[in-house]
Amino acid sequence: MVKQINAMDLACEIPEGSTIALVGFGGMGQCDKILRAIGQQFKETGYPNNLTVFHTAGQSDNSNGIEYIAEEKLISRVIGGHWGLSPKMRKLIEENKIDCFCWPQGQLTHLLRAMANKLPGQISPVGLGTFVDPRIDGGKFNEKTKSKEDLVQLIHINNEEFLLYSSIPFDYVFIRGTSIDEDGNITIEEEPLKLEILSAAQAAKAYGGKVIAQVKYVAKKETFHPKDIVVPGYLVDAYVLVEDPSTEHRQTPSEVFSPIFSGDLRTQTRDFEPIPLDVRKIIGRRAVQELTKNAVVNLGIGIPGDVIGPITNEEGINQDLVLTLESGIVGGIPVGANEFGVARNASAILDHEYIFDYYHGAGIDITFMGAAEVDCLGNVNVSKFGERAVGCGGFIDITQSAKKVVFCTTFTGGGLMVSINNGKIDILQEGRINKFTEKVSQITFSGEFASKHLKNVLYVTERAVFTLTKEGLMLNEIAPGVDLEKHILNQMNFKPIIAKNLKIMDVQIFKNQLMNLHENWTVKYQEKQCYRGVIN
Incomplete structure (x- = not known):
């Protein structure tokens, strides 16, 4: 015994x-x-x-x-x-x-x-x-x-x-x-x-x-x-x-035990309130536009883990995706914040090390990750910045192997204030911290490695979208209501490459209503099937 x-x-x-x-x-x-x-x-x-x-x-x-x-x-x-x-x-x-x-x-x-x-x-x-x-x-x-x-x-x-x-x-x-x-x-x-x-x-x-x-x-x-x-x-x-399980063996920080998080009870998704339209949701909305039907997706801690799941649920596209978390969660609606790693209505809960087998080997279709610093070479730092020694978590494993990487971050940090009105964004107060810096203080994601291996990498903020090129960071989109010189270039410690066909971000992102992603996906999917001769 x-x-x-x-x-x-x-x-x-x-x-x-x-x-x-x-x-x-x-x-x-x-x-x-x-x-x-x-x-x-x-x-x-x-x-x-x-x-x-x-x-x-x-x-x-x-x-x-x-x-x-x-x-x-x-x-x-x-x-x-x-x-x-x-x-x-x-x-x-x-x-x-x-x-x-x-x-x-x-x-x-x-x-x-x-x-x-x-x-x-x-x-x-x-x-x-x-x-x-x-x-x-x-x-x-x-x-x-x-x-x-x-x-x-x-x-x-x-x-x-x-x-x-x-x-x-x-x-x-x-x-x-x-x-x-x-x-x-x-x-x-x-x-x-x-x-x-x-x-x-x-x-x-x-x-x-x-x-x-x-x-x-x-x-x-x-x-x-x-x-x-x-x-x-x-x-x-x-x-x-x-x-005393309430102090010695809690299931999650908010629950001593809930059958929802052990996978024994599924809840109605319509009971989940839409998250408010704020700067984090704007970033998440632009990010989810990179999704494709039936994609296998990973969500990182921070903005991705907090907003991507709720947005896909609101838009009715959850059932057309496979959302995963590095903790082993497959499917469901991630909880986020200090309970990042669990989800409601998970379809599977895998061993921690086995989810990483898939991340390393096959490489997920797309991952959404946060970013604390980004430099001109496309390097990203999330692990050590200022006085904070945070660590990398699963960030390196996932971003290095994923087929597509979308970094989600506010353009500046520490006090940023914005107003979202009538399909555009107004910058009321800039943050104290320039996140787009000449050189990151620590390399958690290597832009050089990603470029060498022809990775598809985007950097999504509330006012601008960048892509990684062999020559460095390229500015591709700016938000409606934003001034290129004042709100973007003057808030960066380096000058990015500017795309010749610089676009305006989709105004639907900045409106307090659904973006109709599910309907758009259905139309695009049917068009693709018709093109392949599947639908007569």
């Missing part, structure tokens, strides 16, 4: 200098009871300390998850993908209190499988030309880490360049399930995401590490359907049983 362990007793047994791995996604899937106990034990005794923490996706919604252990001296090194919703961890990184390696999220999930096979690491072209490339920063994310050993290597196979992400043996991995039986078998029936708990458990075992599960329920042995078991009992060393 698998043993139950008290969370505080577990915290006491972790030796200093251990490497622990965490599984979670944003505000979902973390072992909050375990992590809170480790943080409490450290504050009371100073132990455990000097830990290396490994994780794939972000591990907090601003207050939970990794934030419980974000203490100087408790952690000495972190290897992960994103800290945008982890202010205490971000502060440790920014103030050089810990070593920090930032790697693409998909590579981190696939590294777990490489480790489960006891391979030296994960080999991939993903990351070439970005800050992860050892010829640039090697994923070393703050000054303290610059002098440390390289954990990412440039290698060549058949005269092609690849990166090798080194294996990181674990002493412990903390995984979360809903139920465990007496033999240690784990199910996830109330969890909103599958994540990578099996790969993480197998990676730990390959190097002699311990697998600890946090669960809500304990069942008799041989009562689970074998297909419902996600992690078999032979991989599990012990479990921690939660007493």
Whole structure:
């Protein structure tokens, strides 16, 4: 029988200098009871300390998850993908209190499988030309880490360049399930995401590490359907049983448990209120005009995750698309904000690492991503800007492999105010930050790599649309009501190439009414079928 362990007793047994791995996604899937106990034990005794923490996706919604252990001296090194919703961890990184390696999220999930096979690491072209490339920063994310050993290597196979992400043996991995039986078998029936708990458990075992599960329920042995078991009992060393799910095991930041997010209940889409017509919706509306019928789509965090799904639902084109999220969600209407990663009415919920197989291999038809900085070469920075060390998440994995990339961002940042009236936009107040800069402070998306591989790349803002060319950024469209010199060129730190046939953005984008995308799609689809001789 698998043993139950008290969370505080577990915290006491972790030796200093251990490497622990965490599984979670944003505000979902973390072992909050375990992590809170480790943080409490450290504050009371100073132990455990000097830990290396490994994780794939972000591990907090601003207050939970990794934030419980974000203490100087408790952690000495972190290897992960994103800290945008982890202010205490971000502060440790920014103030050089810990070593920090930032790697693409998909590579981190696939590294777990490489480790489960006891391979030296994960080999991939993903990351070439970005800050992860050892010829640039090697994923070393703050000054303290610059002098440390390289954990990412440039290698060549058949005269092609690849990166090798080194294996990181674990002493412990903390995984979360809903139920465990007496033999240690784990199910996830109330969890909103599958994540990578099996790969993480197998990676730990390959190097002699311990697998600890946090669960809500304990069942008799041989009562689970074998297909419902996600992690078999032979991989599990012990479990921690939660007493208060509302504080220790929430399904999402807003829900202790909802059958909607576990996929057990579908809601009527007409119940969803249209989002207001503001600057973010304008950007999303122009972006969705790049969609084609039956496209497989990825949505990134920020503007894309917050508005693209609701807009496609409003326009009635959701059923003609396959929306995906890097967390493993397929279909449905993404929730966004600090619950990015879950959706209502999902049609499938895949393992975290398997959605990245598709992203890396086949490459989705189109991805919508945010942007903090864009430069004249088409490079994009979303990972580190100003004082903020956010991380790349799955951004590099997805944008490098997608067939088409649409970046969605406001033209300026920090205080931008606009008015939307009668099919045009008025700039009332510019933001303090010029996002279109001569040189990005960190390369999260390489314009050079994309140009070399003939990628189709657009940069959509509320007032202008750019495309990537071999010569650099080209301005193709401007919004109605916008002055080219005053509102665009004077707000950029470089002069873009200006298309000879500079167009005005579709006025329908700026009107508080449907754009009739579904009707337009139907007409275009029928015309295409007629052209092919399918319809007589």
